[in-house]
Amino acid sequence: MSIKPKLILPFVLFYSLICGAQVIAIENGPDIQEKLQEALILAKPGDTIRLGEGFYSFSDGLSLDVDEVKVVGTGMDKTVLSFAEQESGAQGLLVTSSKVILKDFAIEDAKGDALKVIGADGIYMINIRTEWTGGPKSTNGAYGLYPVESKDVLIDGCVAIGASDAGIYVGQSENIIVRNSRAHYNVAGIEIENSYYADVYDNVASHNTGGILVFDLPDLPQQGGHHVRVFRNKAVDNDTDNFAPEGNIVGEVPRGTGIIIQANSDVEVFDNDISGNGTVNLSIVTYSAETDDENYYPHPKSIQVHGNRFGNGGFDPDVDKAIAGILYELSEGNMPDIFWDGILPLTQMIFGQPDEEKLVLSDNGEASFMALKPIKYMLSLPNVTTSDTEPYNRKIRPLSAVVMEIPEGI
C-alpha cells in the first residue's frame, strides 16, 4: 500500500475496507498491562480495540498515540479499568492522537488524572465514567475527563465522580460539546477553562462544591475564553465541602455554588435549572489574583443570563471562602441567586461599558440579584450594592451553536 498519509484522512472508510480495519479483542488476565498497552501502540488507524465485560487492573498508566482508533467496552459499569494498584504513570489513560473514539468503559481510582487528552484534533468520549470510588477526598486525582489543547471535543453521556479538581475539565481547547453527562462529588463538576466555542447542555452537575465553571486564567498559551453556551443543565444541590488541595484555583470555590463565570466573554446561560446551592446559584466575577500579563482581560463581558429557573439558594453560605464571606457581609445574610461583582476596567467604571459588553439578565423568574458598585465599595460610601435587574433587562443576542462533524456510527 502506498497511500500517502494526507490521502488517508478523507478515505478512512475506503482505506478500512480494502486494508481491513481490525477489531482487536483484549482478554483480561495477569498480563493485561502489557497486552493492552501493546495493542494501543500497535493499532493502525481505523482499528477498534474491544474490551469485554470485566474488572481490569493496571499497575502503570496507559497511553494511546495512534489516530482514528476506537477503544470500546461493553458499558461504563461493565468494563472497568482500575488504577487502584497503579505504581507509575501520571494518568489512567493518556491520549495524544486525533479522531479517537472512547466509548462504554470506566476508569477508576487513577493516581493522577483519569483520562487526559493532549492536543487532539477530534476526540470523542461517549459513555465513559471516571470515578474515585472512595468518595470525595483530597488524595483523589485532579481531573476525570481532561482534554487540553484540543479541537473538536465531544463529551457525551459521560459520568465523572470524585475528582479533587474538576470532574469534566476542558482546558485551552476549541469547538467543544459537553452533553448528556453527569458530574457528582467533584470540587468542580464541569469546567470550561481558557477555551473557545463550547456548548454545555443537558448535563446534571450536583453534589459538587461548584456545579459548572466557565473560567479564564492568565499567563497561558491559550487565553481569552469566549463563546460558551450553558443551557438546559441542572446545576443543583452542589453541597460538597471544597476538598481541593490548596493552591489550585478551584480551591477558592465556595461549597454550594451553582454556576461561576469568571473572566470570559460571550457566555450565554439559559434554560437551566439552578437550585439547592447553599452559597450562591450563579456568580459572575472578575479574576482577582495579581497578574502582569498584559494580554489578559480579567473581567467577564458580554454575559447573558436568561430564561433560567432559579430555586432555593444561598441558605448555607460557605463563608470561610473569601468570595462567600464578602457576599454574606454585603447582602447582610440574604444571599442573592445571581451575583455580579461589578468590577470593570477603571475607565468603564467611570464612563460606562459599551452596550454590547453589558450584562444581560432577563426572564429568570423570581431570581434575586445583587451587583457590587466597586467604587463606592472602595471609598466606603453607602449603598454599595444594587439589586435592581431592570437596567440589565436588555435584548438577547443568541450565540450560535457549536458545529462539529461527529464520526458516523459512534
Added chain:
Amino acid sequence: MKIALTNFMVISFMLMSANLWSVNDAKITSSEFPKVLSEFEFFIDQTKQLPAENVHPYELITTLFSDYSYKSRFIYVPEGKEGSYQKDWVYDFPVGTALIKTFYYPLDERNLDLGLNLLETRVLLHKETGWEAVSYAWNEEQTEAFIKIAGKTINTSWINNEGVSRDVRYRVPNMNQCKECHSTNDVISPIGPKARNLDKDLVYRGEKKNQLAYLLEHGVIDSIPKGNQAVADWEDESVPLQERARAYLAVNCGHCHMPSGVANSTALYLDFNEIRPLHLGINKSPVATGRGSGSLKYSIVPGEADKSILLYRMISTDPGVMMPESGRALVHTEAVNLIEKWINSMRR
C-alpha cells in the same frame, strides 16, 4: 590439520570482522523494528558494550536522572554523512543515524569490576519518515536485549557508593513514553546531543580531547559553533548555584516544559532559553496541578524551598504527584538538595 585450519579460519574471520564490522543500516531505516538488539550490529561485543568502529561513544555534561542507573551512550552516523549544527538545539543528524543508550547498574558501585547489570538499551532511529524510539530489555543471561513495545518493569537492586543495597522498581518506557519526552511540536527528536551539552573533554585511548573536536574529526558533526557555551555540570560545586540548577532543570524537565514541549499547557518552562521569571515558576500559580500542588501556592517561592511546588514534586514518589511523570521511581536526593539550596538562595 583439519582442526588447525578451522582455528585459523575462525581467527582470521574475527580479525576481519573487527575491521569490517559494520552496522546494519537497513535495520535502522526499516519500517519494522528488529526483535532483538543484536540485529542492528552496533556492537562487536554486545554484552561488553564494545561498539563497532564507527559507533562512537559519547557523554553529556549534565544528564537526565534515571533512578541512579548508569548510561553508556553511542552514536552512529552513516558513512559520508554528518549532523549539522543547529542553534540552541540538537545537531540535525541525517537519515540513517542511530542514537543508542544502554542503562545499567553496577552490581556494586564501589567496585565496578564486580560486574554490571544491563537493564535496557534505548534506540532513537532516524528513518525516512522521521525519528522513532523504542527500547530493548536485556535478558537475565545478559546475552541479548529484546524489543519491549509496551515497556517492562524490572524489580532489581544494586549496592550504592555507601554500601547500601537499594531496591528499585525500574521501568523500561513503552514506545509512547519515549515519544512523550522526545516530542517537540508533536515530532520526535533527540534531546541530548546539543553542542553545549557535548562540550567537554574526554579521554580517548589515553589521550585527552574535547568531545566536539573528536566528533568533528570522525565526521559525526559538521562544525563546532564559535563561542559555544557549555552547560554547567550540575554536580560541579565550583559552578554558581544558579547555573547548576538551571542546567539540571533544563535537562531533566525542559524537554517537556518548554513552549513546544508536551507540558506547554502548564506555561511552566524550564528549558535553557526561558528567562521570564514567571514562566520559570517564580511566584507562578499552578494551572491544572491538582494534588500535585501539595497545597502550596506557587511553583517557586523565592527563599522558601519548602513552599515551592517544584521541589515538592521532586521529593514525591507518588505517581499522581511526582515529576517527571515517567522515568523515575526514586528520589534524586542530591538534585533535591541542589534545587532546595537554589530556591533558598533567591532573594525573597
